[in-house]
Amino acid sequence: MVRMKYKKGLSSNVIFLPYDKIEDSKRLSSFEIIMKYRNFNLLDTFSKGNLVGVKLYFGEDCDCNFIDPEFVSSTINMLRQRSVDPILCDTTNKYNNRFDNIYKHINTIRDNTDFTYDCSNVPFVMLDGVNGYSEVVRNTTQTTNYSEMATLSDHDQVYLAGELENMKGLIIFSRLTPHHRSGMQGAINNIGFGLASRKGKVRQHSVSxxxxxxxxxxxxxxxxxxxxxxxxxxxxxxxxxxxxxxxxxxxxxxxxxxxxxxYQWNATQEHCQRTMASHALGVANMFSSKIIYCNFLTNFSNPNEKKGDTMNIGILFSKDPVAIDHASIELIKAYDKRLLPQMASRDVDYNIQLEYGEMIGLGTRQYKLTTIAY
Ligand code: SF4
Missing domain, CATH: 3.30.70.20 (Alpha-Beta Plaits)
Incomplete structure (x- = not known):
């Protein structure tokens, strides 16, 4: 499958569920309405019998910024009601840390948080295999314009988690957090890095x-x-x-x-973000329109209050990873600029992944924001 190109001037749809416009008790039901509502064509993306991966960002050691499990369980239930077969999925993480095989990965999730994938009662699958060596290699050049991109040849072959080949669709849940090299971990990071094979991850972070x-x-x-x-x-x-x-x-x-x-983790932020966006394009090309992205702008530390208080902005939905990440940044800036460092690193230009993602056809920074509050 070849992903459609994003042409200049066209924008992507981004739906925004603002928490300050709905009662706390209605957050989950509003989320479900948006996911199910036919006009937005979100869950209708998938057909009966499709095996659909629900990809979470499970965090690093001591990182407890997880997405509320009730949204995960609800999504699983909605898929099942449509006779779609969901699985929870992730990939292993680089080398010699607590995520480098499936047992360490699961134990770390359990150690750090009360979140368990068991709550959704669906299988949990490491898409790159139990040790991270299951891999599929893809060429991304079919959707690129070489005359515009002198540097693309460095990034045109990407290394992705092997089990992606057996999936028919993906739902990508991301909670934006800063990253020392990619700037922010949003939708692009969640598929570009989070669905890369070991080699793909290494190639994004190391140039030696x-x-x-x-x-x-x-x-x-x-x-x-x-x-x-x-x-x-x-x-x-x-x-x-x-x-x-x-x-x-x-x-x-x-x-x-x-x-x-x-390995020496010596890639520059430009190299890291460009190869990450290229890997994201490899994933996007595999699934065409059968990917839904949900960015959770939630659980920020409240800069006005004492430690422990949190702020929530809302949830974004889109089928374009560039548009949803860009919209997330702009919403944060409009809401309260002081929250930005909780979402994107101060020292890294996170715009590189957005600009490059747009250039290679991953998505567009132009978006139409539709705010929905039930
Ligand atoms: S030298 Fe290179 S190819 Fe050989 S085992 Fe090490 S990483 Fe793999």
Whole structure:
């Protein structure tokens, strides 16, 4: 499937459910009305029997900014009522942290929060496999205009979670948070980084091959054994990695549990955001219009009140990841600029992903905001 191009001058629809215009007790029912209402064509996106992934951002260690599970459960129920088959899904995360295989991932979610995927009573699937090596490679050039994009060739091949091939649609739940390199973790990040394979994630954050720490290496040779392309050898009693052969699979890093082989997270913010947007385009191309994005602008610390008080702006819905992220930023600015650092890093220009995403046909920053409060 080829995703439609976003032409200059055209805008994407973004629906806004403002919390300050509805009673607290009606938030969930209003969310359900918007998801189900035919004119917005959200849940009608999926057909009977479709296997649809509900992708959450499960957070990092000690990050408890989770989306309220009742919205997740409600979405699962609405899909089931339509005979659509939902699963909860995510991918593993880089190397040697608490998300690098399925057990660590699930334990971390349980340790950090009372959120459990069990509450929705549907399967939880790691789309890149139990260890992150299930991968599908996609070329994004079919939807690009080379005459406008001299730099695109660096990013035109993307590495995505392998199980995406078996899905028929996606619902992407994002709660925007800052990120030290991509600036913000919104819809683009949630599919571009969050649905990349291990290699795809590494390529977004690193521009060098794995490095050997000679002080830690004991020449056990396990890395030589696991390397699938025989890029590692011992020369003059030292482990040497041939960068021309290395395909960034990350297996040597995983097996070097002493930390004697590691990646350098040295990508610039431009590289990180551009490759992230390219990976997002790879995902978008796989599903065409069968993706719904929901950005939750909720649970901000209230700058006016004492610690512990939270502020909620509302929920955004769209089928365009660029438009919904852009609308999220602009809504925050209009609501209270002091909240922006809770959503986007001060030190990073988060606009790179929006500009580049628009340039490669991922979406458009032009949007039509429809505010709905039932
Ligand atoms: S990352 Fe993979 S391909 Fe590269 S040296 Fe390590 S094991 Fe070999």
């Amino acid at each position: 091959k794995p490095q050997v720490d000679l002080d830690k290496c004991v020449l056990c040779g396990k890395c030589i054994y696991v390397c699938p392309v025989k890029a590692i050898s011992i020369i003059n009693k030292r482990i040497v990695i041939d960068g021309n052969k290395c395909i960034d699979c990350g297996k040597c890093v995983e097996y070097a549990y002493r930390g004697d082989i590691s």
